[in-house]
Amino acid sequence: MKKQQKVISTLLVSLCTILIILTAGCTYNSPNQQENTQVTQTESVTAETTQSVQSGSTQPTVSWKDFYPEYSEYNDQTREELIEEAKDEIMRLFPNVDRSTLNGQWQEHVYTYTSIAYGYPVIVFENADFTSDNFMALQEEMSNGDSSRIQRNLVRIVYDPKSKKVLDFGSYGYSTPPASAERRVTSEEAKEKCLNLIKKVKGEDFVNNEMNDYSIIFTDLEAEDNQGEVIIELEGYPYENVPYLNGGIFVDYNLVLDEVLGYSDYTYDPELLAALTTLSPNPEIKTLEEAKGIFEAKVAERYPGEVDIDYRTDEGFTTNALVWDNIPKNIFSDNPEPFKLVWYLVFNSGNARREAVIDAHTGEITYLRYKDIDIDTYD
Template sequence: MKKEQTAILVFVMTICLIFTILASGCTFLESDQPENNQVSPADLVTAQTTQQVQPESTQAAVSWRDYYPDYDEQTKSGLIEDAKDEIVRLFPNVERSELEGYWQDHESSTYGPPGIVFANVDDTSEKYMEIQKIRWKGLEQNIHNNIVAVKVDPGSGDVVFYGRESWYKPLKEEIRTVSIEEAEDKVLEFVRNAKGNDFIEEKENDFYICKIDVDSSSGMGLAYIVLFNTYGGVQYLNDQIYVQYDLIEDVVRRYRDELKDPGLMKNLTTLSPVPTISENEAKRLLETKLKESYPGEDLNIQYRILNGHENSLNWYDQDELVYADQPDPIRLIWYITFSDSEMRKEDSRKTTTAIIDAHTGEIVSLNFRDIKIS
């Protein structure tokens, strides 16, 4: 049922939990449909455009507001109560009577649809407390309850965020009770429980699954499992479900369901999934830009192919674009990771990214020295 891909695992994590996937083993769940209905990234590199590509100036016929209705205050109150029921169902250690949620409108968040937010949720289990006692060697002043934040989508009723407010690196001697392979299965089961069996059966052939064994490189006791949504065989850059799984406690530690409304995404993903320009052509466009900006300097550009997520085709579904009041069609882009000699002198692992429109050749995003394109 699954076709495994192998990759070298490397991990970088910032304290604000914004992560860049540096290496991963990935699984693309095969479809039961015939092979010729799928467009693979390898085929896309050399294929010619087989259908009419809409001009980039074409305005999409829909907006996120068509899929996320306004609610009156009475309806909001009822949905908040429904959200409490869903939280308790998914996280049975939570006491419903202690839940206090508030409504977050689209305008009050950075981007995205409305949500119901619950802060300071106590999701403490006996196992969690046992591990804390071991980790802190019985020092009571350092042992605290498992306080998390939860967000629920009022439209679907699904939990779309769950995360602990604090977490500490485990001791080396703490036992990993779950392997990374088991973690993937447990994450898929959690998603099935959170979003329903029908969702898994409908979407399993579309997901591109990346496994990141963070524990092996950092000793953090975590595995990251990311389910990227795809369309036409091409992966979305951000339409995903992201899960941190605790290999010691055997629980989900952080969960982000960033999948957007499927109808909205379908109506915004209207361009051809077959690129007009190849990856090599995109790299030549990038190198031309760099040579023009730094004439006479030998930058010694090197490209790094770290995994299936980077240096490949993606749909460029940034939230600020998808949730604009008048969105353009989602671009098909080449996501290219590279470094120059100065970056490698500083740190051999250091890279930056260029995002290039795979139909027009426009450099959509580039942050290199004094070049700031976004």
């Protein structure tokens, strides 16, 4: 589930998120029809999907392979050239990386820093050295004189050869600094650096256009618990006025190191998402109260009289709301199903944050973990 997927490195935090996405602008527009204009493959697929929806069919007529190249489409020379291009882009964004440690490998079905999956071919750089003077100084401070505890800052980087952008950057060798460690930047300064990194990676066109349709969530872990970090997340991109559950952009910035700890971009191709969003945006289960009733009836069935559910709202995030359930596993399936509309409920159970997902078309509970109730149709 989206909110369970986010794990901040060896740190910490299961963060509520998104995931949306997904996308770098999920608004779906049919290509302009101009006389004597050549139509690309993607444009043809998009037009076909539009016709299917209009004619009443809800089954998608596309797959991710219509939008992203397969591994076999790259020859050996092209693969090597793209690895070098990837290195150049990484050095532009993260100049402290030791280029000599960038050993790119082509992979498919890769998981990111926030555990979101990419099904199309990407280039992965494992154990790249991102060790800065600030990082080593912090390691010295935290080692208590034990040199065996001092380690390099090795990171994992994922690069998309199609968009020519870094998708993922995450540190392996970091632990929460002591409250006494010097903060080199303030939370507000770190917030601006997060936004600047997004602009640098995604480009001004994204910042000036698609980014305006996302919810921007700022989490100050320093103010909350002296953890020396801030997090910026983009989520909730809408389609037909309903947000996607999964996707967006995630940036984790460290105030002590004055550098990024993690970056994840899971904004999939907007036309692919639109082509998979073919069901009616008007569900059978029309209200939040109806969805809660279905969930509470299930709890009462197992635990009679125990229906005083403590629903929670995670500020800035999509909770207790109607959403498109755009799980990555379905996006990259060879036979994708249309995204379902679901009611996404979040509640407290003891000291734990829990979720329930109700299919808004059928009323089926597709995900619920509450005491010994364990429903998961996503496995």
